[in-house]
Amino acid sequence: xxxxxxxxxxxxxxxxxxxxxxxxxxxxxxxxxxxxxxxxxxxxxxxxxxxxxxxxxxxxxxxxxxxxxxxxxxxxxxxxxxxxxxxxxxxxxxxxxxxxxxxxxxxxxxxxxxxxxxxxxxxxxxxxxxxxxxxxxxxxxxxxxxxxxxxxxxxxxxxxxxxxxxxxxxxxxxxxxxxxxxxxxxxxxxxxxxxxxxxxxxxxxxxxxxxxxxxxxxxxxxxxxxxxxxxxxxxxxxxxxxxxxxxxxxxxxxxxxxxxxxxxxxxxxxxxxxxxxxxxxxxxxxxxxxxxxxxxxxxxxxxxxxxxxx
Amino acid sequence: xxxxxxxxxxxxxxxxxxxxxxxxxxxxxxxxxxxxxxxxxxxxxxxxxxxxxxxxxxxxxxxxxxxxxxxxxxxxxxxxxxxxxxxxxxxxxxxxxxxxxxxxxxxxxxxxxxxxxxxxxxxxxxxxxxxxxxxxxxxxxxxxxxxxxxxxxxxxxxxxxxxxxxxxxxxxxxxxxxxxxxxxxxxxxxxxxxxxxxxxxxxxxxxxxxxxxxxxxxxxxxxxxxxxxxxxxxxxxxxxxxxxxxxxxxxxxxxxxxxxxxxxxxxxxxxxxxxxxxxxxxxxxxxxxxxxxxxx
Numbered sequence: 001x002x003x004x005x006x007x008x009x010x011x012x013x014x015x016x017x018x019x020x021x022x023x024x025x026x027x028x029x030x031x032x033x034x035x036x037x038x039x040x041x042x043x044x045x046x047x048x049x050x051x052x053x054x055x056x057x058x059x060x061x062x063x064x065x066x067x068x069x070x071x072x073x074x075x076x077x078x079x080x081x082x083x084x085x086x087x088x089x090x091x092x093x094x095x096x097x098x099x100x101x102x103x104x105x106x107x108x109x110x111x112x113x114x115x116x117x118x119x120x121x122x123x124x125x126x127x128x129x130x131x132x133x134x135x136x137x138x139x140x141x142x143x144x145x146x147x148x149x150x151x152x153x154x155x156x157x158x159x160x161x162x163x164x165x166x167x168x169x170x171x172x173x174x175x176x177x178x179x180x181x182x183x184x185x186x187x188x189x190x191x192x193x194x195x196x197x198x199x200x201x202x203x204x205x206x207x208x209x210x211x212x213x214x215x216x217x218x219x220x221x222x223x224x225x226x227x228x229x230x231x232x233x234x235x236x237x238x239x240x241x242x243x244x245x246x247x248x249x250x251x252x253x254x255x256x257x258x259x260x261x262x263x264x265x266x267x268x269x270x271x272x273x274x275x276x277x278x279x280x281x282x283x284x285x286x287x288x289x290x291x292x293x294x295x296x297x298x299x300x301x302x303x304x305x306x307x308x309x310x
Numbered sequence: 311x312x313x314x315x316x317x318x319x320x321x322x323x324x325x326x327x328x329x330x331x332x333x334x335x336x337x338x339x340x341x342x343x344x345x346x347x348x349x350x351x352x353x354x355x356x357x358x359x360x361x362x363x364x365x366x367x368x369x370x371x372x373x374x375x376x377x378x379x380x381x382x383x384x385x386x387x388x389x390x391x392x393x394x395x396x397x398x399x400x401x402x403x404x405x406x407x408x409x410x411x412x413x414x415x416x417x418x419x420x421x422x423x424x425x426x427x428x429x430x431x432x433x434x435x436x437x438x439x440x441x442x443x444x445x446x447x448x449x450x451x452x453x454x455x456x457x458x459x460x461x462x463x464x465x466x467x468x469x470x471x472x473x474x475x476x477x478x479x480x481x482x483x484x485x486x487x488x489x490x491x492x493x494x495x496x497x498x499x500x501x502x503x504x505x506x507x508x509x510x511x512x513x514x515x516x517x518x519x520x521x522x523x524x525x526x527x528x529x530x531x532x533x534x535x536x537x538x539x540x541x542x543x544x545x546x547x548x549x550x551x552x553x554x555x556x557x558x559x560x561x562x563x564x565x566x567x568x569x570x571x572x573x574x575x576x577x578x579x580x581x582x583x584x585x586x587x588x589x590x591x592x593x594x595x596x597x598x599x600x601x602x603x604x605x606x
Contacts, residue, residue: 028433030510034426035438038419041479045457046445053456063459109349112342125593126350132585132596134539136560137578141360144571151359154376184352189604196601216338238604245451248541252561264451268546271455280455288452295447 056281063277075282088263098179099239110194131188139252142181171259197228237298241291364575388576401559413533415478424488446482472547484529491525528599
C-alpha cells in the first residue's frame with residue numbers, strides 16, 4: 001500500500017556527508033552555487049513581498065503615486081473599527097463551520113471505506129475527484145446548480161417541492177450555498193488523507209480486534225481515531241487557514257459582492273480597484289498574522305505528533 | 311489497493327449466538343451503502359447535468375427540464391462555439407506553455423536546493439533551512455498585494471513569465487518532497503562517483519537526478535494539476551485576453567455567453583475532461599502525490 005509512504009522517507013538512519021574532495025579551495029562555494037537560484041527566488045517572491053507589505057501597511061500609499069505618507073497604525077485601526085470592513089470576518093465563520101462539517105464527513109467516509117466494500121475504489125475515486133477540478137469550472141457547475149430553474153430547483157420539484165429559493169440571491173442564504181460548494185470541492189483531500197492514515201494501521205491489529213469481538217464503534221474509537229489524530233489536527237489547520245483565505249468560488253460565482261465578500265476578495269478590491277494599497281496591505285498583514293498564529297498554536301498543542309515523526 | 315481489512319464474511323458463517331449482531335451489521339451495511347450512493351450522487355449529479363446541458367440546443371434547453379436528455383448525443387456545436395468564440399484554443403496553448411516552463415523550473419530548483427541542503431555541510435545551513443521552512447507558513451494569497459509590485463518592477467506584468475516565475479519560485483512543498491527522497495539515496499553512491507573523479511555537478515546530474523525519478527513524477531503530477539487549475543495568479547498578472555489560460559478564459563465566458571448555459575457548460579466540460587482523463591490514467595500516483603504534498 002503505497003499511501004503509507006508518507007511516513008517512511010525521513011526514517012532513514014543518520015549518515016555521513018561526503019568527505020572533503022580533492023580541491024579544498026573551491027569546496028565551500030559548491031553548495032552555494034546550487035542554492036543561488038532557489039534562494040534568490042525565495043527571497044524575491046516571499047520575503048521581499050512580506051517586508052514590503054508590512055512597510056506599506058503603515059502608509060496611505062495608493063499603489064501608484066511616488067509619494068506615501070506614514071500614518072502609523074491608522075490602517076489597522078480602520079480595519080477593526082469600520083463595520084463594513086470588519087464584516088468579512090463573519091463571512092469566514094460560514095466557511096469555518098463548513099470546514100468542520102467537511103472534516104466530519106471525510107472522517108465518516110474514510111472509516112466506512114477502510115472496511116472491505118463492494119466498489120470501494122469507485123467510491124473512493126468519485127469522492128476524491130472534485131478536489132482535482134478547476135475552480136472556475138466548479139463555480140460554473142454550481143452556478144447552474146443554484147440558478148432559478150437549475151439542477152437544485154429541478155431536483156426539489158421531483159420531490160414535489162416547488163419553492164422559489166434564491167440560493168445565491170438571498171443574503172441570508174448565499175454564504176451557506178457557497179460554503180456548501182466549498183465542502184463539495186475540498187472534501188476529497190481530507191478524505192484521502194484520512195483513508196491513507198487509517199489504512200497504514202497493520203491488518204493484524206484489525207484482525208486481533210475482530211477475534212476479541214470488538215464492535216465497529218470500538219474499532220473506530222480505539223484503533224482508527226488514534227491512528228489519524230495527527231492528520232485530523234493538520235486538517236483543522238488547513239480548514240481554518242482555508243476559511244480565512246477563500247477567494248475563487250465566491251469571486252467567480254457572485255463577484256464577491258455584498259454578503260458574500262470574503263477577506264481576500266476585499267483585500268484585492270482595496271488594492272486594485274480602490275487604490276488603497278496601505279489599507280489592503282494592513283489587511284493582508286492581519287490575515288498573515290492570523291494564519292501564523294493558528295499554525296503556531298497547532299504546533300504548540302501537538303508538537304511531535306506530525307505524521308512523519310511517528 | 312492491496313491493504314487487508316477486517317474479514318467480515320457473510321452473516322451465515324457466524325455462530326448462532328451472534329445472529330442478532332449479524333443482522334444489525336447487515337442493516338448498518340445497507341445504511342452505509344445508501345450513504346455512499348447518496349454522496350456519489352451529490353458529486354456526480356451536478357457534473358452530469360452540466361454535461362447533458364452542453365449537448366443540448368438552446369431550444370431544447372428552453373423547453374425541457376434540467377434532467378431531460380439531449381436529442382442528439384453527438385451535438386458538438388456548443389463545443390465548437392466554446393472553442394472558437396471562447397478563445398479556448400489559445401487558452402490551452404498558454405496553459406501548456408506555462409505548465410512546461412514552470413514544472414521544469416520547479417524540478418530544477420527543487421532538486422538543486424535539496425541536493426545542496428542534504429549533501430553538503432556549509433556555514434549558515436541552519437539559517438537556509440529555516441528560511442525555507444518559514445516560507446511554507448506564508449500563504450501565497452496574503453502576499454499577492456505586494457508580490458504584484460515586485461513582478462511589476464521586473465516588467466513582467468501581463469507576460470507569461472510573471473506567473474511562471476511565481477510558480478517556480480514559491481513552491482517549497484516540492485523542495486520538501488525532493489528532500490525526503492534524496493535522504494534515501496545512499497551517500498556511498500556519491501562517494502563512489504567522486505572517487506571516479508566526478509564533479510559535484512556531474513554527481514547531481516548523473517547520480518542524483520536519475521534516482522529522484524519517483525519524486526519528480528510526484529512533483530510533475532501535483533504541480534501540473536495545481537498550475538492547470540490556478541485562477542488567482544493568472545487573473546491578477548495576465549489581464550490581456552490573448553494571454554488567457556484555461557481558468558481565466560473560462561471565467562470570461564460569463565460576459566458574452568451570459569445566459570447561454572449550453573455554451574458555458576461546454577466550456578466547463580472542456581476544462582474538466584483533461585482532468586478526468588489524467589485522473590483515470592494515473593489514479594494511484596495522484597492519491598500518493600497529493601497525500602505527500604499535503605503532509606509535507
